[in-house]
Amino acid sequence: MACASTALIVGGGIAGLSAAVALARVGVQCDVVELADASGGASLALSGRATEALDELGVYDACHARSTPFAAGTTASHQRDAQGRLISEGPQRPQWPGAKTPLGIHRPVLLEILEEAAQRLGAKVYRGVTTQTTVEDDDGVSVAMTDGHHGRYDFVVAADGIGSRTRSRVFPEAPKPSYAGQFSFRWMLSGPPIDGEGWYIGPEGRLGFYHLPQDLIYVPAVIDLPEGAWLTDKDTLAHFARLLDSYTAPAVVELRRRLTPDADLIARPFEWILLAAPWHRGRTLLIGDAAHATTAHMGMGGGMAIEDAVVLAQCVATTTTPAQAFDAFMERRYTRVATVVETSVAMSRLEQEGAPTSRNMALASDAFKALAQPY
Structure with missing residues (x-):
C-alpha cells in the first residue's frame, strides 16, 4: 500500500505527466497544474532504460505506434563530416536481454499519450493554473491555486522545469542554471x-x-x-x-x-543545473529539469525525467512515509542523473574546444555503460 493517497504535481510536461501516471498506478490520486494552455516543442529521443520506464507506465506501445523506432543498424547516431564522410558510428550503447527499441517521438505526441493515460487513471489536469500559496504542516500541504480553488495533499512534486519557481521558493539558496x-x-x-x-x-x-x-x-x-x-x-x-x-x-x-x-x-x-542532494524539503520533492536540467549532448534529459517518475512511484509504494520515500528516491537517482548532466556538459566543452569527435564518443560510451544498469 502506498505511503500517501494524494499528491499535487506542479508542471504538466514530461516529468509531471509521467509522475501522474506512475503515482496513479500505485494508488495515489494526483492533481496536475500547468501554466501553459497547450503543449508544444520539437522531438526527443528515448533510449536505454527510459524505454523500460515507458513500458512500466503502460504507454510504450502507444508511443512506439506514433514514433520512429531506432532499430539495430540505424544511422541516427552516426557522425559525419561536412562533406558527408563517416567519422564514427556513434557512442557504444550496451544492450541487454529484452531491451526495448529506442524511439524518436514528437514531444506533443508524447505529452498527449501521457496526459490521456493519467486521466484514464483518475488524475486531474488543470491548464493555465499554478500554485499561489503553499502551507505545510505535520499532516500535509494546503495549496491555493491561481484560479481560486484550494487543495489538500500528502506531498507536492515540483516538475516545473529548469526555471522552476518551486525550486526558487523551496530552495532559495540554490544556484541559477548555468549557460554551457x-x-x-x-x-x-x-x-x-x-x-x-x-x-x-x-x-x-x-x-x-x-x-x-x-x-x-x-x-x-x-x-x-x-x-x-x-x-x-x-x-x-x-x-x-x-x-x-x-x-x-x-x-x-x-x-x-x-x-x-x-x-x-x-x-x-x-543551460544546465544539478541541484545538490537532497532535492526535497519538507513534503515537496523536485524531479526532472527542476532538479537536474542538462544539455542535450547525450539525448537523455527526457529519459531521466521519465525514470524519475517511475522510481518515485516505486518508492512511494514501498515505504511508510513520504519522507522515507523521498530519501529512497534520492539514493537511487542522484548518481544516475549526475552522470548524464556532468557527461553532457563535458561533451559541450569538448565541442567548443574543437576536440576530436572520438573523445566525445568515448565519454558518451562510458556514460551509456553506467546507464545500462537498471534504475
Whole structure:
C-alpha cells in the first residue's frame, strides 16, 4: 500500500505527466497544474532504460505506434563530416536481454499519450493554473491555486522545469542554471524523407536529422555563441542558414534547399543545473529539469525525467512515509542523473574546444555503460 493517497504535481510536461501516471498506478490520486494552455516543442529521443520506464507506465506501445523506432543498424547516431564522410558510428550503447527499441517521438505526441493515460487513471489536469500559496504542516500541504480553488495533499512534486519557481521558493539558496556556451536550434520540417539521417559536424557547428511519422523531419543543431546572446526570429534564421551553408554533404544541401523564411525554428541557450542532494524539503520533492536540467549532448534529459517518475512511484509504494520515500528516491537517482548532466556538459566543452569527435564518443560510451544498469 502506498505511503500517501494524494499528491499535487506542479508542471504538466514530461516529468509531471509521467509522475501522474506512475503515482496513479500505485494508488495515489494526483492533481496536475500547468501554466501553459497547450503543449508544444520539437522531438526527443528515448533510449536505454527510459524505454523500460515507458513500458512500466503502460504507454510504450502507444508511443512506439506514433514514433520512429531506432532499430539495430540505424544511422541516427552516426557522425559525419561536412562533406558527408563517416567519422564514427556513434557512442557504444550496451544492450541487454529484452531491451526495448529506442524511439524518436514528437514531444506533443508524447505529452498527449501521457496526459490521456493519467486521466484514464483518475488524475486531474488543470491548464493555465499554478500554485499561489503553499502551507505545510505535520499532516500535509494546503495549496491555493491561481484560479481560486484550494487543495489538500500528502506531498507536492515540483516538475516545473529548469526555471522552476518551486525550486526558487523551496530552495532559495540554490544556484541559477548555468549557460554551457552553446545554443540549441530545432527545426520541425514537413515533407518527404531525406536519405542520410544522422549527425554532421562542420566548421560552424553540428546538426542531425531523423524522420518522424506524418511526413515530419526533426533537425536539431548546436552552435557556439557567447554568453548573454539573444536571438530574434531573424537572427535565428540567419544563424541556421549559415550553419547549413557550411556543409556540402548532399543530405544537408537538401535541407538547405527546403529552408524557408517561415521555417518552424526554435532557438534556446543550452543551460544546465544539478541541484545538490537532497532535492526535497519538507513534503515537496523536485524531479526532472527542476532538479537536474542538462544539455542535450547525450539525448537523455527526457529519459531521466521519465525514470524519475517511475522510481518515485516505486518508492512511494514501498515505504511508510513520504519522507522515507523521498530519501529512497534520492539514493537511487542522484548518481544516475549526475552522470548524464556532468557527461553532457563535458561533451559541450569538448565541442567548443574543437576536440576530436572520438573523445566525445568515448565519454558518451562510458556514460551509456553506467546507464545500462537498471534504475
